[in-house]
Amino acid sequence: MKRLFYLLIFVLFLGSCSEYQKVLKGENVGDKYKAAVKLYEDGKYTKALRLFEQVVPQYRGKPQAERVMYFYADTYYQLGDYYLAGYQFERFTKSFPKSDKRQEAAYKGAKSNYHLSPRFSLDQEETTKAIEKLQAYINAYPESENLKEANTLVAELREKKEKKAYKIAKQYHHREDYKVAIKAFDNYLIDYPGSAYREKVLYYKLESEYLLAVGSYADLVKERLETANGFYNNYKKYYKTEGEYIEKADELGEDIKTRLEQYK
Helix, strand or coil: CHHHHHHHHHHHHHHHHHHHHHHHHCCCHHHHHHHHHHHHHCCCHHHHHHHHHHHHHHHCCCCCHHHHHHHHHHHHHHCCCHHHHHHHHHHHHHHCCCCCCHHHHHHHHHHHHHHHCCCCCCCCHHHHHHHHHHHHHHHHCCCCCCHHHHHHHHHHHHHHHHHHHHHHHHHHHHCCCHHHHHHHHHHHHHHCCCCCCHHHHHHHHHHHHHHHHHCCCHHHHHHHHHHHHHHHHHHHHHCCCCCCCHHHHHHHHHHHHHHHHCCC
């Protein structure tokens, strides 16, 4: 009985495959369209995509075009091909601005760009693009049910960019290129004023100026120590009693004060 059962399953499988191949290689666009939709609804996206690729050009300008184009874009999305999904969803929203599926397509298009964002150590051009797309969606659909998730994704992407910028500035500090490090930290504070890395940036900016001062020619030391002292005061303005680097900052502050006393 088991053999008979497996044989029956095998025959049915072969039949379905041969039927699919028949439609795929056939000339009837209507049959291809129906088969593609059925496969899409059954979650068989790879097979559906091959048929949609043949169907889409045939339905441009026809009443079914809107439905076909949405399925086509979403098939790429379901398969995890986010580059083509994002491209096709953008085409859809531009081609069918009054579609009932426009909002959903806009969100999936924006989310496709989110999925293309690489890890923070790589170039963040795609991350910037994803933030722009998600923010455009948030602005266009402030009452959307996807609003909370969209804001969460934007926050995640921004944190990734912040981390990238912080690591670059920190590398200059690590290489003892203190002038460039200070400039990079300044730019960071302008670009990301509310960053989670703010304390680190303020501290390493102070440390960079301190190390630059003590390693300078004698005629430059006093001026740079005074600048470092200003950076210390700025750090303490935000982190008076609590902070990860308070002890280290206070040690530098005391040493700066002691060194400056020599000039009085």
